[in-house]
Amino acid sequence: MRIKQASEVSGLSPDTIRYYEKEGILPTIARDLSGQRTFSKDNLNWMELLQCLRQTGMPMKDMSRYAQLVHSDDNTTSERIDILKSHQARLEDKRKELENCEALLKYKLGIYETKGDLH
Amino acid sequence: MRIKQASEVSGLSPDTIRYYEKEGILPTIARDLSGQRTFSKDNLNWMELLQCLRQTGMPMKDMSRYAQLVHSDDNTTSERIDILKSHQARLEDKRKELENCEALLKYKLGIYETKGDLH
DNA sequence: CGCTTGACTTGGAGTTACTCCAAGCTGCTA
DNA sequence: TAGCAGCTTGGAGTAACTCCAAGTCAAGCG
Numbered sequence: 467m468r469i470k471q472a473s474e475v476s477g478l479s480p481d482t483i484r485y486y487e488k489e490g491i492l493p494t495i496a497r498d499l500s501g502q503r504t505f506s507k508d509n510l511n512w513m514e515l516l517q518c519l520r521q522t523g524m525p526m527k528d529m530s531r532y533a534q535l536v537h538s539d540d541n542t543t544s545e546r547i548d549i550l551k552s553h554q555a556r557l558e559d560k561r562k563e564l565e566n567c568e569a570l571l572k573y574k575l576g577i578y579e580t581k582g583d584l585h
Numbered sequence: 586m587r588i589k590q591a592s593e594v595s596g597l598s599p600d601t602i603r604y605y606e607k608e609g610i611l612p613t614i615a616r617d618l619s620g621q622r623t624f625s626k627d628n629l630n631w632m633e634l635l636q637c638l639r640q641t642g643m644p645m646k647d648m649s650r651y652a653q654l655v656h657s658d659d660n661t662t663s664e665r666i667d668i669l670k671s672h673q674a675r676l677e678d679k680r681k682e683l684e685n686c687e688a689l690l691k692y693k694l695g696i697y698e699t700k701g702d703l704h
Numbered sequence: 705c706g707c708t709t710g711a712c713t714t715g716g717a718g719t720t721a722c723t724c725c726a727a728g729c730t731g732c733t734a
Numbered sequence: 735t736a737g738c739a740g741c742t743t744g745g746a747g748t749a750a751c752t753c754c755a756a757g758t759c760a761a762g763c764g
Contacts, residue, residue: 470740480741481723489721500730502741515689522686526721547697554690557683564676564683567641570634571673578666589711599712600752608750619759621712645750 472505476513477521483513489526491516491533523560524553591624595632596640602632608645610635610652642679643672 469480478486483503486492492512495503505513519529532549535542588599597605602622605611611631614622624632638648651668654661 468741479723482721484743485722500741502730518682518686518689520721521682543697547694550690550694550697554687554694557687557690561680561683563637563640564680567637568673568676570637571669571676575666575669575673578662578669587712598752601750603714604751619712621759639750 467505467510469503469505472503472510472513475510477517478513486516489530491526491529493533493537519553522553522557524556528553586624586629588622588624591622591629591632594629596636597632605635608649610645610648612652612656638672641672641676643675647672 467475469483472478473480473483476483483492487495487503492509495505495509498504516529520526528549532546535546535549586594588602591597592599592602595602602611606614606622611628614624614628617623635648639645647668651665654665654668
């Protein structure tokens with residue numbers, strides 16, 4: 467599978483994929499005879515995970531570190547768990563912000579629809 | 586109220602406050618005799634709304650446009666409603682992404698805790 | 705009174721995480 | 735055999751901050 471299709475499947479843009487490879491968040495992707503990237507099923511699974519994490523705001527540094535741990539041979543389970551759990555906590559915060567904002571929007575829209583003004 | 590306290594109340598950093606004023610997302614803030622910004626209750630309300638919108642990913646352009654509408658004298662209610670509603674839709678999408686990611690994290694953590702490996 | 709401290713001012717450089725672009729190569733189709 | 739889509743690279747551009755240097759100002763202390 468080449469970059470365009472991999473991009474469609476994973477949700478990462480071709481530019482982002484190349485960028486992640488350069489930064490070491492993706493492993494070095496195999497190339498065909500003409501030098502074009504060919505993505506394996508394994509690559510795609512990893513990319514889908516990355517897409518999920520970045521869309522919900524995990525910083526590059528953490529993704530980078532997590533990738534490093536996964537690709538190392540040592541037993542790094544506990545640090546990996548730490549990273550994932552800290553992201554879980556971040557999601558919890560985000561959910562709260564989201565709910566606050568939803569409530570505020572609902573309130574403001576209510577006002578606009580009945581009365582007319584109030585920024 | 587000066588910038589530091591306004592920052593604590595609103596959740597926007599002093600730098601962000603200055604940046605938003607420069608960009609016109611905040612109105613020109615009043616100054617005291619020595620040139621320091623003094624924030625009114627009205628300023629603070631507006632800043633809290635901005636903080637809420639930006640934390641949930643409304644782009645500057647939309648915040649800018651909304652600010653412009655609020656500070657204009659014309660009746661701009663319908664465009665304001667459009668902006669807020671499109672943000673509501675964005676929040677809906679974000680909620681879904683968040684839930685996907687939460688499920689994935691839960692699954693991965695489950696695996697780490699029982700078996701040990703699988704990125 | 706002078707001195708220090710802390711909070712502020714400005715303009716501008718630096719950062720993160722992309723995103724876009726130009727110039728050139730490859731492989732299929734008409 | 736030319737044309738076109740899709741890829742390659744290095745590098746420039748962007749959004750939205752974030753940090754920094756150099757300087758101002760007001761309050762408090764001895």
